[in-house]
Amino acid sequence: MSAVKKTIQIGYDLRVFFTERVFDGANLVLKQAMAGDNPGHIKKVLLVLDESLAQAQPALTQQIENYFAAHADGLKLVCPPLVVEGGERTKNSDFHVSEIHSQIDRYHIDRHSYVVAIGGGALLDMAGFAAATAHRGIRHVRIPSTTLSQADSGVGVKNGINAFGKKNFIGAFAPPHAVINDFQLLASLSPRDKRAGYVEAVKVALIRDRRFFEALERDAAALRDFEPEAMRQLIRRCAELHLEHIATSGDPFEFGAARPLDFGHWSAHKLEQLSEYQVRHGEAVAIGIALDVIYSRMMNFLDAASAERVLRLLEGLGFELFASELLHVNSQNSLLVLDGLEEFREHLGGELTITLLQQIGKGFEIHEMNLPKIVEALYELKRRHEQKGQKIIRATAS
Ligand SMILES: NC(=O)c1ccc[n+]([C@@H]2O[C@H](COP(=O)([O-])OP(=O)(O)OC[C@H]3O[C@@H](n4cnc5c(N)ncnc54)[C@H](O)[C@@H]3O)[C@@H](O)[C@H]2O)c1
Ligand SMILES: [Zn+2]
Numbered sequence: 260m261s262a263v264k265k266t267i268q269i270g271y272d273l274r275v276f277f278t279e280r281v282f283d284g285a286n287l288v289l290k291q292a293m294a295g296d297n298p299g300h301i302k303k304v305l306l307v308l309d310e311s312l313a314q315a316q317p318a319l320t321q322q323i324e325n326y327f328a329a330h331a332d333g334l335k336l337v338c339p340p341l342v343v344e345g346g347e348r349t350k351n352s353d354f355h356v357s358e359i360h361s362q363i364d365r366y367h368i369d370r371h372s373y374v375v376a377i378g379g380g381a382l383l384d385m386a387g388f389a390a391a392t393a394h395r396g397i398r399h400v401r402i403p404s405t406t407l408s409q410a411d412s413g414v415g416v417k418n419g420i421n422a423f424g425k426k427n428f429i430g431a432f433a434p435p436h437a438v439i440n441d442f443q444l445l446a447s448l449s450p451r452d453k454r455a456g457y458v459e460a461v462k463v464a465l466i467r468d469r470r471f472f473e474a475l476e477r478d479a480a481a482l483r484d485f486e487p488e489a490m491r492q493l494i495r496r497c498a499e500l501h502l503e504h505i506a507t508s509g510d511p512f513e514f515g516a517a518r519p520l521d522f523g524h525w526s527a528h529k530l531e532q533l534s535e536y537q538v539r540h541g542e543a544v545a546i547g548i549a550l551d552v553i554y555s556r557m558m559n560f561l562d563a564a565s566a567e568r569v570l571r572l573l574e575g576l577g578f579e580l581f582a583s584e585l586l587h588v589n590s591q592n593s594l595l596v597l598d599g600l601e602e603f604r605e606h607l608g609g610e611l612t613i614t615l616l617q618q619i620g621k622g623f624e625i626h627e628m629n630l631p632k633i634v635e636a637l638y639e640l641k642r643r644h645e646q647k648g649q650k651i652i653r654a655t656a657s
Pocket of ligand 1: 446
């Protein structure tokens with residue numbers, strides 16, 4: 260036997276810029292983010308825009324075109340912004356990926372050009388995947404336009420779409436060239452989508468940063484009222500913690516079986532799918548965290564007072580901690596949400612690895628879960644929800 264072995268090391272700079280009014284002509288963040296190593300060269304840009312954002316901020320499309328016209332010395336928008344439906348539907352087929360591929364082909368977008376995507380986490384996941392797979396990887400810039408994507412998904416390295424009824428089944432790890440967080444873009448979000456992103460902050464605080472959790476408790480009322488300063492701080496710290504994890508965990512592309520940032524997500528991904536995506540990602544994660552916190556308490560990993568604090572914070576931020584789909588069963592009468600455990604394991608490969616809580620600010624990993632206890636925890640959530648006098652049926656608007 261003979262072998263040749265070389266280690267290939269690739270470094271990435273992950274850059275997240277915080278700015279306001281990114282398409283104001285005087286704002287140079289986007290232009291400079293693309294200036295790169297070849298500043299004299301005019302950068303070709305294909306821009307993909309979330310349809311709901313374009314409708315909610317009707318002046319935006321024109322502002323974008325004006326921006327590129329004003330910076331024609333460095334940037335070239337190859338065609339008017341490609342307006343694509345956002346939300347989970349954009350990820351539920353490969354239709355929009357093909358649409359972007361065909362525009363990349365048509366306008367000769369090469370590896371020194373850029374795909375700039377502006378939208379919610381779903382659109383960014385989809386467009387990032389299209390960019391990652393054309394010519395084996397075109398540079399992409401993300402401009403997230405929801406709380407969740409500014410705080411969490413937009414600043415990460417994962418891209419993908421859903422297939423075979425499973426979240427993110429088809430996808431690629433591809434760090435964005437840059438991420439630009441513009442707080443003004445959030446102004447047109449529904450209260451429901453403004454809130455949904457808070458939960459990723461609660462999540463990362465719970466597993467990593469007790470002081471951040473305490474700050475969220477202090478700011479809960481302001482966050483519930485969507486006060487800008489409290490929201491800005493939440494987004495900033497949450498994005499920072501995510502970036503820190505990706506840069507320092509030693510496993511940015513998740514070769515191992517552990518995925519600490521997916522605390523509360525095993526049941527959440529399944530719940531999103533069971534509700535046919537009526538429950539938003541953030542809303543499902545709030546329930547998933549509540550479930551795993553109660554489970555952690557039942558298994559004596561976490562003390563009761565801490566568990567109650569977490570549930571109170573989530574409720575205080577305005578989240579409902581139960582959804583009727585959690586009790587959907589298959590023909591053998593077993594709860595479908597429990598399939599989420601195996602699907603979660605399979606997505607990562609290897610041994611089942613679930614993050615639970617030891618204390619506020621400190622997660623730890625386990626490799627098996629007690630199914631009857633999970634069911635018990637689900638029923639506790641249901642009782643708690645009923646006692647609060649809330650309807651089991653989710654409010655559909657706002
Ligand atoms: N890649 C990752 O690491 C990662 C991590 C977490 C979540 N995600 C994914 O992110 C997705 C959820 O993202 P999300 O919570 O941002 O929701 P979303 O992308 O589904 O957006 C919610 C809704 O808001 C609309 N919208 C977006 N910005 C708007 C604005 N500024 N004004 C008005 N409407 C606007 C969208 O069109 C959509 O209808 C899920 O698919 C989830 O799986 C990915
Ligand atoms: Zn998430």
